[in-house]
Amino acid sequence: MTKRRSSRALWAVSLSLTVAGCLEADEATLRNPAEAVGETRQAAVTQGIRDKVIVGYQGWFTAYGDGSPTERWSHWSAGVYRSNEGVPAPGHQTFDLYPDISEYAPGSLFQTGYAPLGNGAPAKLFSSYPSDVVNKHFQWMQQYGIDGAAVQRFLTTDGVFMAHRDSVASKVRTAAEATGRLFYIMYDVSGLSDATFLQMVKDDWTNQIVGQLHLPSSSRYATQDGKPVVSIWGLGFTDRPGSAAQASELVDWFRGQGAYVIGGVPTNWRTSSGDSKPGFTDVYKKFHMISPWTVGRYSTDADVDNFKNNYLLPDLAYCNTNGQAYQPVMFPGFAWYNWNGGAKNLIPRRAGALLWKQATNIRAAGISAAYIAMFDEYDEGTAIAKAAEDSSMAPTNQYFLTLSSDGTYLSSDFYLRLSGKVTRLIQGLDAPTSAVPIAPSNGPVWFRTGGEETDAALTWTNTIDPTGGGSQGVTGYGGTGGVDFRAVSGEQAHSGSRALRITGRDTQAGGASFSYFKAYDVHIPVHASTRLSFWTYPQNSLSRHVTVDLVMTDGSTLRDSGATDLNGVSMHPGADRGTVNAWTQTKSQIGQWLAGKTIDRILITYDYSPLTGDFRGFIDDIEVSD
Incomplete structure (x- = not known):
């Protein structure tokens, strides 16, 4: 390259990948800008x-x-x-x-x-x-x-x-x-x-x-x-x-x-x-x-x-x-x-x-x-x-x-x-x-994605998390194949054109029916002020149990922590969440229950026992921040 x-002084580059540049603020302000979390200012350079x-x-x-x-x-x-x-x-x-x-x-x-x-x-x-x-x-x-x-x-x-x-x-x-x-x-x-x-x-x-x-x-x-x-x-x-003569002279x-x-x-x-x-x-x-x-x-x-x-x-x-x-x-x-x-x-x-x-x-x-x-x-x-x-x-x-x-x-x-x-x-x-x-x-934003091409991408696609919850009593949407989790484009999206989607069929009425999918591999410290937010779009009643879960480095989970959202609704997927055929935001001050822990994985999950039937739910704009 x-x-x-x-001649307009714009850059350009010829690529070869094989081998493969009067102070209006006073000086006191200049010397004391707001600093980023965890960063220090360097003394004058020699x-x-x-x-x-x-x-x-x-x-x-x-x-x-x-x-x-x-x-x-x-x-x-x-x-x-x-x-x-x-x-x-x-x-x-x-x-x-x-x-x-x-x-x-x-x-x-x-x-x-x-x-x-x-x-x-x-x-x-x-x-x-x-x-x-x-x-x-x-x-x-x-x-x-x-x-x-x-x-x-x-x-x-x-x-x-x-x-x-x-x-x-x-x-x-x-x-x-x-x-x-x-x-x-x-x-x-x-x-x-x-x-x-x-x-x-x-x-x-x-x-x-x-x-x-x-x-x-x-x-x-x-x-x-x-x-x-x-x-x-x-x-x-x-x-x-x-x-060469001109260059040498210069x-x-x-x-x-x-x-x-x-x-x-x-x-x-x-x-x-x-x-x-x-x-x-x-x-x-x-x-x-x-x-x-x-x-x-x-x-x-x-x-x-x-x-x-x-x-x-x-x-x-x-x-x-x-x-x-x-x-x-x-x-x-x-x-x-x-x-x-x-x-x-x-x-x-x-x-x-x-x-x-x-x-x-x-x-x-x-x-x-x-x-x-x-x-x-x-x-x-x-x-x-x-x-x-x-x-x-x-x-x-x-x-x-x-x-x-x-x-x-x-x-x-x-x-x-x-x-x-x-x-x-x-x-x-x-x-x-x-x-x-x-x-x-x-921080203060530790993780954010809307699933767009310039956002954080899924670490895993359609991969059950055996230690984070596993899967039981769920098959594919319409009764064929297996439960499916992936990012999709052009179906439903809260922002942009992409969202995450789980589709499947709950086959066990009154029994344990769930699927926990690994989505994002992270390492996020949880403080007292840490909050999780995301948007859900359920396409039927069962789909209100498609949601986000967290697995901590010590093996504990958000769903079993007793955490609730800002409206007092349990963060366990068994709780009804959102409105059918509408986008609804969930916010939870997870630091109240998980402070001092570290988030290891973000999961996308379905978990509900009382009923059977097909479900299709979408999730978008996930954020973990202080």
């Missing part, structure tokens, strides 16, 4: 980047009405200058992963043309232009233990575009200084011409970055060996501008300015093959630090290990021999279905397993620095910043990737929490583990 951007984990920061999203010089929508969609034309709407978007918008100030959110989110909230999107948005992003970096950011710098003769980039860069400086994060400029030569890129980069550094914005004079601007850090991405790529020029220069180079830089132009070997040797692009180069754990053996370790040895530092690139996953087509969830994140595997390989190689692509890249679905957890946090009339699209419910801050652990692992502060070392959620 090759990192690409068009200078030097050879032992730091850096994230790529785009800061490029705009919206019409945000006050930015661009005066249009960009990166969420292709907007029209000084117009709301091109507002993001179904079929008109250039991003794949929907952000979590719940923590942004109302004035930084802008109405789209999408239907409301699954939770009923208006479908809005943030702009990167307001100071409070940049502040929020750097607060997250501090809160979750991320060292700093490489600020993406694209160049163009469009003065409006450059004015926006200058403003965001200045706001990054202020936010970095307030939160103790490091930052540095990362030039991307994409979209520039052979004839102009060399002078444009030199002029921008001299006149804007140093002369006008004074960024390197910031106490938080990254330095190494007393030199201000600058990264240049794209030199040597087969589809990027610049001859690197030499920055070194002459006293800079520490990082090279964002092709994957095959060391062999000058594949995505690398030939004849660039001497150019690559001029960089103080080498950072080869890896996004899209692998997907499975086997791919990651192959990459380690064929690229990571040989690259590191080469750098050590030539006295260069090494900054490998990691990414959490990739998708651009809404923008460039291809499969949905093209490179799955695997609930953090892909990012963690890369990190463990980097740690095993003894490398103490890394670059995570990217912090806010919602366009190609590589963002680690807070994102929609599931269908409840995305528009109902347009597909968007969510963090639960891999089938496991994840909180919106999951990849921020994991990136903090990645940082500690690579820096040798935590011991490596084979499994992802964090919980899917730290």
Whole structure:
């Protein structure tokens, strides 16, 4: 895969899966944001980047009405200058992963043309232009233990575009200084011409970055060996501008300015093959630090290990021999279905397993620095910043990737929490583990699913739980086959188009008739405030006994705990629940009976003895929260 951007400074990527970036709030507010449960704030990061984990920061999203010089929508969609034309709407978007918008100030959110989110909230999107948005992003970096950011710098003769980039860069400086994060400029030569890129980069550094914005004079601007850090991405790529002579001149020029220069180079830089132009070997040797692009180069754990053996370790040895530092690139996953087509969830994140595997390989190689692509890249679905957890946090009339699209419910801050652990692992502060070392959620929502394609998926389908209840006296609907449990689409749904369904026939009047199906494998701590909620739709009287049950790690169950719902109705499936041919919500403060225990499995069940006959019941929108 090759990192690409068009002349509009949009990202694009050519995929190959075989081998297979003036403070308005006062400083006191910036330094004391509300913290996530279980997270702590990181002290100011020391200078030097050879032992730091850096994230790529785009800061490029705009919206019409945000006050930015661009005066249009960009990166969420292709907007029209000084117009709301091109507002993001179904079929008109250039991003794949929907952000979590719940923590942004109302004035930084802008109405789209999408239907409301699954939770009923208006479908809005943030702009990167307001100071409070940049502040929020750097607060997250501090809160979750991320060292700093490489600020993406694209160049163009469009003065409006450059004015926006200058403003965001200045706001990054202020936010970095307030939160103790490091930052540095990362030039991307994409979209520039052979004839102009060399002078444009030199002029921008001299006149804007140093002369006008004074960024390197910031106490938080990254330095190494007393030199201000600058990264240049794209030199040597087969589809990027610049001859070897031009590239060499640019690197030499920055070194002459006293800079520490990082090279964002092709994957095959060391062999000058594949995505690398030939004849660039001497150019690559001029960089103080080498950072080869890896996004899209692998997907499975086997791919990651192959990459380690064929690229990571040989690259590191080469750098050590030539006295260069090494900054490998990691990414959490990739998708651009809404923008460039291809499969949905093209490179799955695997609930953090892909990012963690890369990190463990980097740690095993003894490398103490890394670059995570990217912090806010919602366009190609590589963002680690807070994102929609599931269908409840995305528009109902347009597909968007969510963090639960891999089938496991994840909180919106999951990849921020994991990136903090990645940082500690690579820096040798935590011991490596084979499994992802964090919980899917730290609350207050511990689990939620509506069964949609971007929600947590069933762990088991049509599988009786022998230790959780088993099955007796029940056969298939209509008297043929066996009782059946599965997710279905297009029959009944409380929200979206999917729900869970049990169908069967109770054959034992007056005897024990029940079927307990395993549905979701979880590990959820129960507190005094923990509540279970779900919706049921019974199609006849017997179906009022289709419901949700819980099995705890100690073997106890919700049904036998004595728990009731908020109306005083027993949570045992033998109690009548809901209204025939209507959706009814059940809520139970289960913490009153189960506090101190841990939920091990969520079951979907039928259990009733007095009558016989067919039953068909639906369940939707299950949630466990505090």
